[in-house]
Amino acid sequence: MSFRFDVITLFPELVDSVVKSGIPRRAVEQNAIELHCWNPRDYTTDKHRTVDGRPYGGGPGMVMKADCLLDTVKAVKQHSTAKVIYLSPQGKPLTQSAVQRFAQQENLILLCGRYEGIDERVIDIAVDEEWSIGDYVLSGGELAAMIVIDVLSRLLPNVLGHEDSAEQDSFTDGLLDCPHYTRPERVENLGIPDVLKSGNHAEIAKWRRQQALGRTKQRRPDLLQKLELSEEDKKLLSDYLKSSSNEERED
Ligand SMILES: C[S@@+](CC[C@H](N)C(=O)[O-])C[C@H]1O[C@@H](n2cnc3c(N)ncnc32)[C@H](O)[C@@H]1O
Structure with a gap:
């Protein structure tokens, strides 16, 4: 049984690159993990495939739109019963023990924001937990999702060469x-x-x-x-x- 990651991202090729080398690649080869990326652009309905909009109240930057994100989450949920984790600088600080707890489950849905972030109502409606990889602001949640995938891959049975390697980390x-x-x-x-x-x-x-x-x-x-x-x-x-x-x- 492999651990299933579903990642919602505007940059699937970036997230996919995490399983192209090293331990996450070995985890995929051993069927210890599966990675599926979902692009909210595929769930837009207008001809320009718009995923962002100007913020209510004005100000700089754009905000990821709720409709395409919620439709993406709905589509993912037909394949996964996992919690939806939004990677966000406003989330709880990610720790080894948090990822150890994730590893007890069988799957995770990771939602990556871009621009100024996502419409708050997506968090209200569809997000179960918010996690941050540190007190700094990335331009998107993809690197944070890749970190979760990398850290979790090391913890799955038999992925590391020597069984004790992760225990000593x-x-x-x-x-x-x-x-x-x-x-x-x-x-x-x-x-x-x-x-x-x-x-x-x-x-x-x-x-x-x-x-x-x-x-x-x-x-x-x-x-x-x-x-x-x-x-x-x-x-x-x-x-x-x-x-x-x-x-x-x-x-
Ligand atoms: C430019 S950031 C938006 C930051 C947002 N305006 C704020 O200050 O809270 C764009 C996206 O990057 C991701 N992100 C940025 N910093 C992060 C961090 N420290 N941990 C996890 N995700 C982060 C989030 O998904 C966020 O929606």
């Missing part, structure tokens, strides 16, 4: 990921931490956990505040902070 357990190294052993004057060459898996796991805790404390203390740390984690973190403040003193 940043945010999955509320922490940032630990640092990673690969060959060669020296890059300019930098080596790698000895423990990673020790072959001692318990010590390596402990070091990785400590690095993840320390990095999160230093870079994203807000994430750490949301977690209940075990006594062992507290000790790892305090040792990390002690040794990094010693390093700073030595510098």
Whole structure:
């Protein structure tokens, strides 16, 4: 059973490009995801196939029209029972855990705005949730929809090469990921931490956990505040902070 995305967009070729490479492409090849794009222009009724109109009350820019968007949603709903998600800078901030919740479902309908946005009545009538990818304004919702597709593809069973890869990613357990190294052993004057060459898996796991805790404390203390740390984690973190403040003193 594959996860079905229906994306409502004036730029289907842009959204389609997300499944042309990398992990989302592999997800399509493995039938883990299906992507269907729907162009509101195909649901217009005038000869110019108009999808936008001037805003009531005046002002700059254009607004995506309600009629063609609502007709597109109706058409999509004949193929999908999913929630309609409007990608919008005014939505809730998108997080890893939100996408993990999406991944529990079987399908999603993603609505991409353009211009000054969509007629508010489409949100009132047809949108279930609004999500934002960050506090900045894109020129359209397509990149945001592509982000949802990319992030969700990584979470579906067997899509990633190694089953554990996503489990170690940043945010999955509320922490940032630990640092990673690969060959060669020296890059300019930098080596790698000895423990990673020790072959001692318990010590390596402990070091990785400590690095993840320390990095999160230093870079994203807000994430750490949301977690209940075990006594062992507290000790790892305090040792990390002690040794990094010693390093700073030595510098
Ligand atoms: C130029 S924006 C419209 C912004 C709108 N006037 C506002 O300030 O809220 C056009 C479209 O891009 C998408 N968009 C822009 N920024 C976004 C963000 N941070 N997250 C998700 N979608 C975004 C939305 O679909 C929006 O309808």
